[in-house]
Amino acid sequence: MQSDSMHEWRESASYWEKHARIIRAMFAPLTRALIEEAGIHEGQTVLDVASGPGEPALTIAEAVGPSGSVTCTDAVAEMVIAAKGEARRRALTNVKFRQCEADALPFGDDSFDAAVCRFGAMFFPDPLVALRDMLRVNRPGGAVSLAVWHRSDLNPYYYAINQVTSRFVETPPAEPGAPGAFRFAEPGALASVLREAGAADVRERLLKFHIEAPITPVEFWAMRSETSGTLREKLAGLSAKERVGVAREVEESARPFFPDDRMSFPAQVLIVTGKRPT
Ligand SMILES: C[S@@+](CC[C@H](N)C(=O)[O-])C[C@H]1O[C@@H](n2cnc3c(N)ncnc32)[C@H](O)[C@@H]1O
Structure with missing residues (x-):
């Protein structure tokens, strides 16, 4: 299937690649928590689904070491190519790559010790x-661990932008259950799907951390307005003058989260984990 949303992800790939180093730093605490929740350790064979330009797959490759391996996957070929390039730059030799969609994984039963997303x-x-x-x-007995955003009103990384763009572009509320960043924002929502999928011992952890990176509000807006397909679409409908207005206002609304001109957004993410029954 190559739907509109997949087209959007294909268009996003070069921007995700461009900002991959900053994105890796921003979500490093979350990657560490996923590794912990999935019980990943040296020597294991791990699957990462929807890795984008390579995370958390490549950090996990470092954690499992040369006696383990990671399979890095994404539905979009350009994302997988970006991940391969990054693995080469980091001299990682224990990573396999595969373009595939999450609902048709081209791997046999019992292939991995853990799977993350x-x-x-x-x-x-x-x-x-x-x-x-x-x-x-x-x-x-292998763990499946998935990280999803908690509510948008708890994540200024999103609301610092949305409170500005919603004044320029009409933003209807998302259809319940439709694909989108906050589809599983309510505690328990993804856990119930994981239970229905047949997982045992399902649990949910609320991770509070800070999204930190050495970038300014101007660089933050450049990254967000490029990597988000939703924002690109909204901005495309505005005049050049309005786009400049949005940029200035977002930089202002985000400024409290840049003490010393360095990004630090408090963030809340849900990590849902279950096990394949033994
Ligand atoms: C928000 S990005 C996350 C990338 C990376 N895991 C990260 O945390 O930085 C979402 C990724 O999901 C991929 N994706 C979207 N739908 C997918 C599907 N049905 N199967 C596999 N990957 C998918 C996109 O191509 C994109 O790379």
């Missing part, structure tokens, strides 16, 4: 089918 599950056309497949390719 950071900020992907909310975009899958059919999350139940995808989670069943992630469980299937895991060995019995």
